[in-house]
Amino acid sequence: MIVRKYKARNMHEAILKIRRELGKDAVIISQRKIRKGGLLGLFSQKIFEVTVTADNSDTRDINDYDTTESIEAFKKAVKHKTHDLERINNEDIIKEVKDMRNMLNNVMQNSIGIGKSKLQLKLENSDLNTSVINNIMREMSTITGDLEDREKLRLVVQNMIRVDHRKLDKTVVLVGPTGVGKTTTIAKLAGKMALVENKKVGLITIDTYRIGAVEQLRTYADIINIPFKVVLNVKDMEKAIESMEDCDVILVDTTGRSSKNKMQISELRTFINKLNTDNIHLVISCTTKNSDIDVIVNGYKQLNYNNVIITKLDETCTYGSILNIENSSSKPISFVTTGQNVPEDIKCMDSDELTKLVLGEDIIC
Ligand SMILES: Nc1nc2c(ncn2[C@@H]2O[C@H](COP(=O)(O)OP(=O)(O)OP(=O)(O)O)[C@@H](O)[C@H]2O)c(=O)[nH]1
Ligand SMILES: [Mg+2]
Incomplete structure (x- = not known):
């Protein structure tokens, strides 16, 4: 005042x-x-x-000034007003942007579940890949009749898992990436067939690449007391097969190869072609990453494998990979392995047992 x-x-x-x-x-x-x-x-x-x-x-007020003063006052007032306006506008815009960002974050966080049914989320938690889940949902939608979703799901999954439990005879070859359990699985099969089923079993290895690989299989052959041959080239292969003519089953172990190495896989094919067999099993671990399953399954396709053996079921708690492997390879599952013990940790599971694992209703300890 x-x-x-x-x-x-x-x-x-x-x-x-x-x-x-x-x-x-x-x-x-x-x-x-x-x-x-x-x-x-x-x-x-x-x-x-x-x-x-x-x-x-x-x-x-600017009206209260005389002309010269009024212009100055007007300029000053405009400057103040613009500044105020800018400040208010900026604050408004910043607030608006912050609100939008928060809203977007919420949408993004919730979008993981948006549009997805409980069923889809459950399947994702079982490590099933997106294309398999989509196949399942599509198949479920074609089922007519008064069935609950749970029952439809079981039917669809069970139908998708194909198994092949025909008895092994003649020449059986196991192929697959390194360390998945090919040699151990051969030892399990040899032990079961020789000791439990009283079959005449012969063992051949063409895995001379890894130090100790030959000794690993020779040890099993000695324990089970069955013939064992090491093959170094395609010519040796013919001789080895001839020498085991009286065997009911000849099990052939191969070197673990990266499915990305086409040269190595082609080399393997030269050996396998000589065997003239339709008993070729791709061995793949249940713990394989989803993104690698397709690479492995496709990389080995040039070997024309007929079945898949899924190993190391004891090493995981979710079994979606069984269906992912099955879906990607379109080949029936002949065996699954459930531990390191030779010969007991190998099974012929039917599609019902495998479905229970995939749907998380059962677990291998
Ligand atoms: N937990 C578990 N381990 C397994 C299973 N099968 C094999 N193994 C182990 O996996 C490791 C590799 O097994 P191998 O039989 O040598 O694997 P491979 O495919 O012959 O390996 P390469 O000849 O090097 O390609 C060993 O320690 C086995 O005891 C299984 O079902 N469960
Ligand atoms: Mg091996």
Whole structure:
């Protein structure tokens, strides 16, 4: 609050001055006439003294200024208003962007589940890949009749898992990536057939690549007491097969190869072609990453394998890979292996048992 005195020749002049300086809201507190100038009271001039009060001179509206002042005041006011406006706008925009970002985050977080049924999420949790889940959902939608989803799912999965439990005879070859359990599985099969089924079994290995590979299989052959041959080239292969003519089953172990190495797989094919057999099993571990399953299954296709053997079921708690392998290879499952013990940890599971594993209703310990 300010209080000022103004002197003018008349009230009109005083009011103009006051309005110019203090704006239109200035309040006149008092006014009086006084004398100014002159000598000893002679020739003095009568003037008005006006006392006014106002809140603040800066509170003037731009209309209250005279022309020059008004332009300056206008510019100042516009500048202030623009700044205020910008500030408000920026704050609004920032708030708006923040809100949108939060909304987007929520949508993205929830989108994992958006549009997906409980069933789809359950299948994803079993490590089934997207294309298999889509196949399942499509097949389920074609089932008519008054069945619950659970029953439809079981039917579809059971139908998708094909098994082949024909008895092994003649020449049987196991192929597959390194370390999946080919040699151990051969030892299990040899042990079961020789000791339990009383079959005449012969063992051949063409795995001379890895140090110790030959000794590993020779040890099993010695324990089970069955003939064993090491094959170094295609010619040796023919001789080895001839020497085991009287065997009911000849089990052939091969070197573990990366499915990405086409040269190595072709080399293997030269040996396998000589065997002239339709008993070729691709061995693949249940713990294989989904993205690698297709690579392995397709990489080995040039060997024309007829079946798949899925190993290491004891090493996982979700069994979606069984169906992923089955779906990718389109070959029936002949055996699954469930541990390192020779010969007991090998099974011929039927599609019902495998379905239970895939759907998480059973577990291998
Ligand atoms: N947990 C578990 N381990 C297994 C199973 N089958 C094999 N193994 C183990 O896996 C490892 C590799 O087994 P091998 O039989 O040598 O595998 P391979 O495919 O012959 O390996 P390469 O000849 O090097 O290609 C060994 O330690 C086995 O005991 C199984 O069903 N479960
Ligand atoms: Mg081996």
